[in-house]
Amino acid sequence: xxxxEKLHKYSESNNLSISELRKLRDEIATDPDLKETLKLxxxxxxxxxxxHFDIEILSQYVLYIKNESEFDxxxxxxxxxxxxxxxxCSKCREHFNLLKAEFxxxxxxxxxxITKEKIAGENEENNKSNGRRSxxxxxxxxxASIILIITSLFVVSEISRPEYMKLTSSxxxxxxxxxxxxxxxxxxxxxxxxxxxxxxxxxxxxxxDIDNSKNSxxxxxxxxxxxxxxxxxxxxxxxxxxxxxxxxGLKNAEYNFSQSVKLNDSGMFDNxxxxxxxxxxxxxxxxxxxxxxxxxxxxxIEEGSEYADEANMLLDTIN
Amino acid sequence: xxxxxxQYYNFSSEELHNLLIKAKEGSLREYNKIxxxxxxxxxxxxxxxxxxxxxxxxxDAEDLATEIFIxxxxxxxxxENIERWLRRVMFLSFVNFYKSEKxxxxxxxxxxxIKESSEDQKSSGFDKEIVMKIVxxxxxxxxxxxxxxxxxxxxxxxxxxxxxxxxxAVKKMFYRTLEEIKKMIE
Numbered sequence: 277x278x279x280x281e282k283l284h285k286y287s288e289s290n291n292l293s294i295s296e297l298r299k300l301r302d303e304i305a306t307d308p309d310l311k312e313t314l315k316l317x318x319x320x321x322x323x324x325x326x327x328h329f330d331i332e333i334l335s336q337y338v339l340y341i342k343n344e345s346e347f348d349x350x351x352x353x354x355x356x357x358x359x360x361x362x363x364x365c366s367k368c369r370e371h372f373n374l375l376k377a378e379f380x381x382x383x384x385x386x387x388x389x390i391t392k393e394k395i396a397g398e399n400e401e402n403n404k405s406n407g408r409r410s411x412x413x414x415x416x417x418x419x420a421s422i423i424l425i426i427t428s429l430f431v432v433s434e435i436s437r438p439e440y441m442k443l444t445s446s447x448x449x450x451x452x453x454x455x456x457x458x459x460x461x462x463x464x465x466x467x468x469x470x471x472x473x474x475x476x477x478x479x480x481x482x483x484x485d486i487d488n489s490k491n492s493x494x495x496x497x498x499x500x501x502x503x504x505x506x507x508x509x510x511x512x513x514x515x516x517x518x519x520x521x522x523x524x525g526l527k528n529a530e531y532n533f534s535q536s537v538k539l540n541d542s543g544m545f546d547n548x549x550x551x552x553x554x555x556x557x558x559x560x561x562x563x564x565x566x567x568x569x570x571x572x573x574x575x576x577i578e579e580g581s582e583y584a585d586e587a588n589m590l591l592d593t594i595n
Numbered sequence: 596x597x598x599x600x601x602q603y604y605n606f607s608s609e610e611l612h613n614l615l616i617k618a619k620e621g622s623l624r625e626y627n628k629i630x631x632x633x634x635x636x637x638x639x640x641x642x643x644x645x646x647x648x649x650x651x652x653x654x655d656a657e658d659l660a661t662e663i664f665i666x667x668x669x670x671x672x673x674x675e676n677i678e679r680w681l682r683r684v685m686f687l688s689f690v691n692f693y694k695s696e697k698x699x700x701x702x703x704x705x706x707x708x709i710k711e712s713s714e715d716q717k718s719s720g721f722d723k724e725i726v727m728k729i730v731x732x733x734x735x736x737x738x739x740x741x742x743x744x745x746x747x748x749x750x751x752x753x754x755x756x757x758x759x760x761x762x763x764a765v766k767k768m769f770y771r772t773l774e775e776i777k778k779m780i781e
Contacts, residue, residue, distance in 0.1 A: 280770045313773055316780075319721040320730075324745035335690045344683055345676075367748030375690060382686045385640050390608055390678055471647070493752070 279310055283317065329358055329368050331375070338375045377464045384468060460485050463498055470501070475509035496540035500548055503532035503555055507562075521562050530559045550579035554587050566594050611677045619672055630667060633681070637663035640685055655692070662688055721780060729779045737772040740765060 282304055304310050329337075337358050339347035351358075362369045466481035482502040489495050510525025533556045540549045557573035560566075573587040581587065611632070617625035638660035645656045666684055667674075674680045730741055736758055743749045743757065751769070755762040 312777055316773055316777055319726050320745045323723050327746045328748055331694050346683055365748035366750045379686050382682050386678055386682055
């Protein structure tokens with residue numbers, strides 16, 4: 277990454293997680309000249325900050341547009357100014373979109389957890405203790421038989437499963453929660469679906485996001501997340517055993533990771549590119565294309581992917 | 596695969612509402628019950644934030660859940676709708692946390708700069724007035740680029756459209772102008 281790209285990435289830090297920001301900061305700190313430039317950027321940010329809306333005002337504005345009953349009432353008179361300002365200010369617009377997504381997330385969580393009606397059965401145990409003893413005796417024998425069958429299946433499954441298959445089912449779920457500037461409605465909805473493990477819905481939303489924003493600077497990230505969703509969706513098992521992957525799903529994943537690498541050419545998100553190489557290695561391995569798998573896994577290590585350890589382990593299984 | 600351990604609760608709105616009413620009427624038992632549930636719900640949410648890398652540590656999730664619990668203790672007598680209250684307070688608590696965490700990071704960074712600069716016997720920061728004077732003295736389009744970037748919060752591609760130039764040229768001019776300002780400060 278060039279000096280300019282590092283500075284640019286730092287000044288666009290809304291898209292970075294705290295740990296990514298820390299890493300970048302440490303990188304910049306090694307170069308005295310870069311540090312001086314950053315000091316100047318900080319000064320300019322500070323003197324111009326009065327021209328922008330504070331994050332607290334924008335969060336109150338989110339509450340206001342979401343029809344919440346409680347919010348800072350000063351927002352009502354400020355709202356036209358905020359709206360006018362956001363038409364031309366990408367910085368505040370980006371903050372607003374992040375806050376709106378955050379609000380949706382809380383809302384979704386509460387809707388999932390606080391249901392309209394209580395699901396029956398959970399607190400009724402005390403009323404049902406009579407007549408349970410004989411039931412438990414039979415239930416115990418049945419459970420023991422099931423455990424024996426599952427253990428046998430597990431042994432067969434483990435023996436028949438190639439070593440790399442055991443190592444390929446990993447991805448860091450943080451991946452899907454950092455937007456890298458993608459705040460489109462489809463993308464945010466897709467991430468919500470991924471968090472709920474509704475892969476087919478997430479795939480369809482990401483596809484729509486790509487169709488709608490083909491020329492977007494950060495569209496590579498939708499391809500990347502789509503690739504992850506494809507791999508997860510391609511996975512099948514039987515009671516956690518006899519794992520396998522659907523070949524069409526893997527082909528789609530391969531295409532999407534390749535697109536992500538191709539479109540991620542700004543140099544600002546090299547970490548995502550390095551991770552794409554890792555997933556390309558993984559997907560090729562699952563398709564038993566060992567040559568390409570080796571090539572991509574090595575690339576992911578060279579490019580400093582956060583999955584370098586996993587890539588090394590996978591390479592060990594095929595070398 | 597890292598599991599995002601989001602615990603799901605089996606609560607009906609009605610059940611929480613009834614607990615709240617009894618707590619407001621003075622029942623200590625119901626108050627204790629609903630406070631504990633509010634804390635658990637909040638912790639479960641912030642724990643999922645931690646699982647997805649949005650919080651640095653599980654302690655942060657604990658702290659935020661405790662903050663919600665304390666707010667509830669202070670405000671429960673005035674709460675009309677518990678779900679709406681939770682939605683607003685959980686949202687604002689996380690946003691405030693995120694904001695303070697980001698500024699803490701910038702602060703730490705500036706502290707490092709100040710420390711190192713003073714070790715080098717150099718000035719600890721740029722004088723805002725001097726920086727402003729220099730920016731105002733710049734010729735266009737350099738001044739315009741600096742203004743659009745910082746004061747108008749525009750992205751490089753937007754500035755490029757406004758100035759009818761390509762994005763790469765705008766970026767190059769932006770970083771060159773920063774270098775120029777730095778030299779003028781020296």
